[in-house]
Amino acid sequence: MPKPRIATTSLAGCFGCHMSLLDIDDRILKLIELVDFDKSPIDDIKEFTGRCRIGLIEGGCANEENVRVLQEFRKHCDILVSVGDCATMGGIPALRNTIPLKECLEEAYLNGPSVHNSRRLIPNDPEIPLLLDKVYPCHEVVKIDYHLPGCPPPADAIWEVLVALLNDKPIELPYELIKYD
Numbered sequence: 001m002p003k004p005r006i007a008t009t010s011l012a013g014c015f016g017c018h019m020s021l022l023d024i025d026d027r028i029l030k031l032i033e034l035v036d037f038d039k040s041p042i043d044d045i046k047e048f049t050g051r052c053r054i055g056l057i058e059g060g061c062a063n064e065e066n067v068r069v070l071q072e073f074r075k076h077c078d079i080l081v082s083v084g085d086c087a088t089m090g091g092i093p094a095l096r097n098t099i100p101l102k103e104c105l106e107e108a109y110l111n112g113p114s115v116h117n118s119r120r121l122i123p124n125d126p127e128i129p130l131l132l133d134k135v136y137p138c139h140e141v142v143k144i145d146y147h148l149p150g151c152p153p154p155a156d157a158i159w160e161v162l163v164a165l166l167n168d169k170p171i172e173l174p175y176e177l178i179k180y181d
């Protein structure tokens with residue numbers, strides 16, 4: 001019987017949540033026995049090769065490319081999990097949400113104290129994904145099935161979630177894995 005497939009992606013995130021996933025240490029060998037990785041930076045597969053049981057999403061949506069990738073994950077995955085504070089509520093990138101996008105761009109490319117931009121141009125190459133007006137948590141863009149908080153969530157929490165989902169069991173995380181003080 002074919003193994004269930006898992007896909008992962010980093011949208012507007014820092015890859016810290018992926019690092020936390022790799023922090024499951026030698027359990028990664030057990031995970032590889034249980035699943036095949038599909039589209040993911042972990043195996044560098046760029047495109048979906050089939051239907052996935054679980055999609056792990058790191059980061060929220062800061063640009064049009066993030067939205068496209070997230071919609072693609074929703075289409076190809078039975079279960080989507082927002083992993084980490086950036087995916088569940090925007091996180092650090094969402095600090096810009098209180099400032100109009102135009103002001104953010106002007107500060108970054110024209111007026112910032114360390115900016116040297118003699119042509120006074122804000123990058124606008126068509127290859128660069130357009131920024132959204134603000135950073136959106138994933139559940140405001142597509143339906144998300146589970147939210148796993150933390151920056152990043154502990155490796156043990158990610159492991160427990162994966163094992164529960166792969167075994168069709170309810171997710172029951174002990175208090176120690178979801179307290180952040």
Ligand code: SF4
Pocket residue numbers: 012013014015016017058059083084085086087091092150151152153
């Ligand atoms: S939640 Fe924290 S670790 Fe995860 S992508 Fe965001 S900033 Fe990085």
